[in-house]
Amino acid sequence: MRRETLHAWLMLLPALVLLAGFTHIPAVETVVNSLFSTPRGMRPSHFVGLGNYRNLIADPTFWQAMRNNLLYAAITIPLSMGIALAMALLVQGRIGGRGFLRMAFFTPTVLPLIAVANIWIFFYTPGFGLLNQIGALLGLPNMNFLGQGATALYAVAAVSVWKEAGFFMIFYLAALQTIPPSLIEAARLEGASRWHVFRRVTLPLIMPTTLFISVNAVINAFRLVDQVFVMTQGGPDNASTLLFYYIYQVGFQFWDTAYAATLTVVMLTILAAIAIGQFFVLDRKVHYR
Amino acid sequence: MKRAKSTCVAAQSLPDAPGLILHDLSKDYGTQRAIETLGCEIRGGEFTVLLGPSGCGKSTLLRMIAGFETPTGGRITLGGRDITALPSSQRDIAMVFQNYALFPHLDVAGNITFGLNVRRVPRAEQRQRLDEVARMMGLDALLRRKPAQLSGGQQQRVALARAVISGRPVLLMDEPLSNLDAKLRAEMRAEIRALQRRLGLTLIYVTHDQVEAMTMADRIILLNAGRIEQSGTPEQIYSRPATPFAARFIGSPPMNLVPAEALGIAAPPGTSAGLRPEDIEIAETGLPARLVSHEYLGADLLITVAAGSARLILRRPARLGLPPGPELCLRWAPDALHRFAPQPGPASLPTPDPASDPASGPACAAEPAPQPAS
Structure with missing residues (x-):
């Protein structure tokens, strides 16, 4: 082997080991594991083919988690992105206390989600929680937001919107600041209304950022579920179980590792499909400078 | 796509483009006075250059005429109509910006017809006016390109075309040639001058370059530190400078x-x-x-x-x-x-x-x- 080739491999080795050891081999292992049964005390693992996948299709909890996750994504992604854009537009202009507002909007992002979730538990607490106290002032009945199936998922989703919007705002703010003011002035001179300028000039120019944020938002919607652990543990009656939380339960509470691997493969496939779809569909509409 | 339509561009020409009068106009930024109280007349159909060193207030003056800045005091009338409080879009004014302000996500045709689209001009008329203006500006072959695929001179032409297609009689230009190289600048000077003549536009042109002012202007308004040093034809200012500043600023x-x-x-x-x-x-x-x-x-x-x-x-x-x-x-x-x-x-x-x-x-x-x- 030539010296340079050897050197090149040596240089690549650390990254190669880390990537292979923690990303590629586990990924392949996961796919392999999903085709075998879970090893139990007396019964070693054996090949079951697509058996795990058949179980998955028949598993009502999986479908419940799936539905919950789609609903959760459908709520959190548009809401957090919309609020982020609105906040960015607000603090981009010349308004009083702009610096303070920017900081206030960004603060939720800096706080650890676990801590935030604990604080939100107090907001949601029945009886003396903040929301119920405000509700009582308005004459509304006492509500157990986290404790009833009808509201638990929405309560959890609200926390992630609150958390994510500030983070996405920073990206939108950066994108808005790259638009030269003369473009807006030129459009205004032509008689374009504020809304028209936003729709025909601002929005197309920040599309690359919107695409970037939307990919991140989708991934986060399936991945970032710390608050479920803290606030509901997926309850009541799986009403707030998300896919990722279900995988955790199956893998590390029920120790059905093969089935957890199967769930993981399904989730990764969904995520990859969505991300690729976003790039292919939106890319044609996105103008990159 | 091209049609042998005989509608001459001269049909758009405006034999009596309105003039502007600035009455006791002033502008403060905080406690800083950018424009001293000044008054002047900008005659209809003339090529007027606002000339001065950087920071003299010429761009501020132009932006007040365009409606992007609100004067602290005074009034602006256009053809006898008080436009001081009108939004930019209702002033009947077109503008070419220093960086051209082309919309990067729209192609050349989209950029030129942006205003017509906003004002809901019928498609057929849009296409016809686009054809005329594109032919006049030599942009026929570039209509489907994005601004990033154009040279500086071509971008400049698109910006001009966008202003011209509006059919508005008053055109403002803010240092439009400063991003071009010397050779192109000389070409565009002649072209802009010819365009102004042909369409009979009231053109207000901001520059710090006395050569541009001398070669293009019917009338120069020479500004310094927010006040008018002298106004007159290039010959008047060159041969009879009113102040030492005017004497030093013009001529090389x-x-x-x-x-x-x-x-x-x-x-x-x-x-x-x-x-x-x-x-x-x-x-x-x-x-x-x-x-x-x-x-x-x-x-x-x-x-x-x-x-x-x-x-x-x-x-x-x-x-x-x-x-x-x-x-x-x-x-x-x-x-x-x-x-x-x-x-x-x-x-x-x-x-x-x-x-x-x-x-x-x-x-x-x-x-x-x-x-x-x-």
Whole structure:
């Protein structure tokens, strides 16, 4: 082997080991594991083919988690992105206390989600929680937001919107600041209304950022579920179980590792499909400078 | 796509484009006064250049006319209509921005018809006007390109086309040529000038480049530190500068401006005397001076001389060469001499008075220099 080739491999080795050891081999292992049964005390693992996948299709909890996750994504992604854009537009202009507002909007992002979730538990607490106290002032009945199936998922989703919007705002703010003011002035001179300028000039120019944020938002919607652990543990009656939380339960509470691997493969496939779809569909509409 | 449509662009031309009058206009930024109270008339159908060094308030003035800045005091009327409080879009004004302000996500056609789209002009009419303007500006082949795929000159043309297609009679241009290279700039100067003539636009053009102002303008408004130094035709400002600033700002190299005593001219103390470099001649008699240095420009030669404590630059055709020795005599036509009173203010004192000829120096024979200036 030539010296340079050897050197090149040596240089690549650390990254190669880390990537292979923690990303590629586990990924392949996961796919392999999903085709075998879970090893139990007396019964070693054996090949079951697509058996795990058949179980998955028949598993009502999986479908419940799936539905919950789609609903959760459908709520959190548009809401957090919309609020982020609105906040960015607000603090981009010349308004009083702009610096303070920017900081206030960004603060939720800096706080650890676990801590935030604990604080939100107090907001949601029945009886003396903040929301119920405000509700009582308005004459509304006492509500157990986290404790009833009808509201638990929405309560959890609200926390992630609150958390994510500030983070996405920073990206939108950066994108808005790259638009030269003369473009807006030129459009205004032509008689374009504020809304028209936003729709025909601002929005197309920040599309690359919107695409970037939307990919991140989708991934986060399936991945970032710390608050479920803290606030509901997926309850009541799986009403707030998300896919990722279900995988955790199956893998590390029920120790059905093969089935957890199967769930993981399904989730990764969904995520990859969505991300690729976003790039292919939106890319044609996105103008990159 | 191209149709042999006979609708001439001249049909858009506006024989009586309205003029603008600025009444006691002023602008403050906080406690900083950007524009002193000023008033002036910008005549309809004329090419008016707002000229001045950076920070003189010329862009602020233009932005107030466009409606992007609100004046602190005063009024603007356009064709007799008070537009001071109107939003930009209702002022009947088009504008070409310094960075062109093309929409990067729209192609050339989309950029040019943006305003027509906003104003809901019917598709067929849009296409027809686009065809005309694109042909006029030589953009036919580029209509589907994005601005990023165009050269600077082409972008400039698109920006112009977008302003022209609006059919608005008043066009504002903010340093439109500053991003182009020298050769292209000269081309675009002629093109913009021709366009303004052809369409009869009232064109207000902001620049810091006196060459652009001299070559293009019907009328120059020379600004300095937020006030008008002088306004008039290029010839008026060049040959009769009202202030030392006007004298120094227009012309390259600038007018020689020295204390009157240095030229041996009898005048109240503090008076400055001004002479254009091309108005000074090397002669057998006149003001004694000494050669300091020279600069060869091809057609011309710039010669720096010292006359007493004063330094003067004179310009002569290069074929005449340098004077034979370091000692020489200078003279000039009496009406080439400009005098500026010590106090700032409109104090143009051109001197038709032969008594104030260059005084005789010790080395040169006393003789009046009655050569008429060109």
